[in-house]
Amino acid sequence: MAPQLKVIGNVGPKKATGAVATGKYYPADDIKTPLKSRKAKKNAPKVRSSITPGTVLILLAGRFRGKRVVALKVLESGLVLVSGPYKVNGVPLRRVSPAYVIATSTKVDVSSVDVSSFTDAYFARAKSSEEEEFFAGDAPKPAIVSDERKADQKKVDAALLKAVESVPMLKAYLGAKFSLRNNDKPHKMIF
Amino acid sequence: MVFKRYVEVGRVVLINYGPDAGKLATIIDIVDQNKCLVDGPTNLTGVTRQVIPYGRIALTDLTVKISRNSRQKTLTAAWTEADIQAKWDASSWAKKLSSKKKRAALSDFGRFKVMVARKQKSSIISKKMAEISA
Numbered sequence: 312m313a314p315q316l317k318v319i320g321n322v323g324p325k326k327a328t329g330a331v332a333t334g335k336y337y338p339a340d341d342i343k344t345p346l347k348s349r350k351a352k353k354n355a356p357k358v359r360s361s362i363t364p365g366t367v368l369i370l371l372a373g374r375f376r377g378k379r380v381v382a383l384k385v386l387e388s389g390l391v392l393v394s395g396p397y398k399v400n401g402v403p404l405r406r407v408s409p410a411y412v413i414a415t416s417t418k419v420d421v422s423s424v425d426v427s428s429f430t431d432a433y434f435a436r437a438k439s440s441e442e443e444e445f446f447a448g449d450a451p452k453p454a455i456v457s458d459e460r461k462a463d464q465k466k467v468d469a470a471l472l473k474a475v476e477s478v479p480m481l482k483a484y485l486g487a488k489f490s491l492r493n494n495d496k497p498h499k500m501i502f
Numbered sequence: 503m504v505f506k507r508y509v510e511v512g513r514v515v516l517i518n519y520g521p522d523a524g525k526l527a528t529i530i531d532i533v534d535q536n537k538c539l540v541d542g543p544t545n546l547t548g549v550t551r552q553v554i555p556y557g558r559i560a561l562t563d564l565t566v567k568i569s570r571n572s573r574q575k576t577l578t579a580a581w582t583e584a585d586i587q588a589k590w591d592a593s594s595w596a597k598k599l600s601s602k603k604k605r606a607a608l609s610d611f612g613r614f615k616v617m618v619a620r621k622q623k624s625s626i627i628s629k630k631m632a633e634i635s636a
Contacts, residue, residue: 369610379610417611484614502610 315344356389361414365421368393369413369489369502375402377488381419381471384426392429396468396475399485403456404464406434415502419478424470429463507561509538514564514586516595519557522549524599526590527559528581531571539571543578546587564589 319337362368366382368391380402384392391409395402475481491497507513513529517540527549531539536556542549551574566580581587590596608616 367611413610415610417609480615480618481611483618484611487614489610499606500610500613501607 317341356385356387358385358389358391358409359414361416362391362409362412363418364426365419367415367417367419367485368407369415370402370407370411371413372411373407375400375405377490378402379415379485379487379489380407381421381475381485382414383421383424383467383471384429386429386431388431390431392426394464394467394471395485396471397464398468398472399475399482404429404460404467406431413502417481417484419471419481420474421471423474424467426467507563509556509561510565511570512566512568512580514562514566514590515540515559516562517549517554517558518560520554525549526562526586527554528566528568528577530568530577541574541577543574543581545574546578546581562590562595563593 362382362385364382364384368380368382370376370378370380370393378395378400380393380395380400382391382393383404386392386406388406389409390406391412392404393402393407394404397403475485509529509532511529511531515527515529517523517525517527525542526547527540527542529538530541530551533539533553537553538556538559539551540549540554540559541551544550564584564586566577566584566586568577568580572580605616
């Protein structure tokens with residue numbers, strides 16, 4: 312950082328306290344400028360330009376690998392909010408990392424879908440005390456889907472399904488899983 | 503084995519390799535046993551007049567009536583008179599090339615639609631076959 316140059320004399324606007332329009336005045340003591348903050352600044356998440364609201368994505372990893380899914384929104388953490396729609400392929404409203412996804416060139420019109428209420432906080436896991444977890448052991452816990460999630464899923468999918476059904480064959484496409492077959496050359500395939 | 507397509511002045515060729523790959527051209531003159539002089543004509547096919555080895559070209563069935571080393575103007579006139587572009591586009595060779603290009607440029611959704619169409623076609627055929635053989 313270059314040091315601030317102090318201006319002596321009549322150049323530029325006056326920063327002095329009680330700026331009086333007297334020409335030759337400059338303050339006797341230095342004007343304190345605050346030190347530059349070393350806190351990391353949070354910028355808007357940078358996600359590939361191919362991933363926009365409405366893009367059909369192919370999930371490559373995780374529980375739903377191979378499923379074709381509609382991207383709804385890029386969240387603040389950089390994860391992408393995605394929905395099957397649930398009725399079509401079983402993928403609920405979910406966050407997905409853009410690194411484990413192929414963005415296809417197929418776009419769905421999701422302007423009528425309202426996803427403004429979904430943020431990273433909505434998906435945060437409920438805090439259970441350490442003792443409870445310790446005593447429960449390693450048995451798989453049954454997945455309980457809250458009624459709130461079910462209601463939100465219904466709401467979002469109602470609008471999303473309409474957009475999907477307006478394009479011929481898109482519903483069947485989203486219901487089908489992606490896989491590589493013999494003679495497929497992924498480096499030459501256009502998605 | 504009888505040859506049907508000859509290297510001759512006026513033979514329309516398809517360039518297989520190099521910066522002009524995939525384009526049509528006509529043989530204007532023959533240099534020696536390995537290479538020939540070829541011209542688009544430039545305004546119709548985009549191939550400029552150049553010497554090209556036979557290994558880089560494929561002979562087509564079409565020929566144009568021109569004399570050796572004709573000017574581009576006469577070549578263009580002969581091409582439009584013989585309507586070479588239309589005859590080429592109607593050939594199954596050209597159709598196969600264009601469908602290959604289309605298939606390579608398909609998106610994932612496009613490939614899905616092709617798969618569904620092939621399944622429908624095969625189901626129609628197999629139903630008919632079952633009818634006939636029953």
